[in-house]
Amino acid sequence: MPELPEVETIRKDLNSRIVDNKIVDILVKDQRIIKTSFRNFKEILKNSKIKEIKRRGKLLIFVLDKKDKYLLIHLKMTGQLIYKIKDRIVAGGHSEKKTDFDLPNKFTKVVFTFSDKSKLFFNDMRVFGYMKITGKDELDEILKKGFGIEPLTKDFTWDNFLKLFKNRKTSIKALLMNQKLIAGIGNIYADEVCFCAGVRPSRGVDKLNEKEFKKIFGCIEKVLALAIKHRGTTFNHYTDGDGNKGGFVKYLKVFQRNGQKCKKCGSVIKKIKVAGRGTHYCPKCQK
């Protein structure tokens, strides 16, 4: 479940590896991933170079060297972007399962081959992710319509943050996950931010006090920055949890820790449903 910290980690890794690398071949194994017309997609990418990789929320924006052309990639729930030089994976993966080192695998949907024979694999088990080519106007329209304040930038100010709550009555969790208001927070970090702030995810935003707003504001930056520092959460939805997971998993306070003891107070972490999603919290630490 790549959210802002995972997508940012992938962005930085890929940005340092594939910028100025020329795409010489595009293999599309599953056309459902491509939201641009098929012929157009390959034609534009062929012999293109990637000038820069940007990110807005959970969306990756590959700036192409062709005029007015952008490749947008969204990983949704199970998408992966893995860059491989010869037989060695270098960047972009967020799974440590052995099978993922064997590429392409049965979930590989798109493969880019670069002029130096290195490859970029787009894998997606559930086919929710997409690739799409747009021009500048369409890109601006997409960003304007669907993306709210970008955390960890200068736009994330106290004033802008407070405006989000004006005349709203939804739960804090639903608000945090609303991409049109704040971009990049999903289920994992919504729960973690709420724990950090000592606020139950189900609390209505109209019932929060000044002190709680302040905490939530600070915790969004704190949690996301820490997660980026540890290169995101490699979430294992399989039962085998052996070996070194690395990353942010060991710093998770509540997410997927239902039934376990709170790291702060020792109470048992509970799991409920909020905003239609599995939601984890500590009944003692969060009010």
Added chain:
DNA sequence: GTGTTTGTTATCAA
């Protein structure tokens, strides 16, 4: 076969 998993959108309701 059933329920569960989540990012996003569509749809309907208030």
Added chain:
DNA sequence: CTTGATAACAAACA
């Protein structure tokens, strides 16, 4: 018009 709640999507697994 705005906001919100919920279903739907897709695929795999317990």
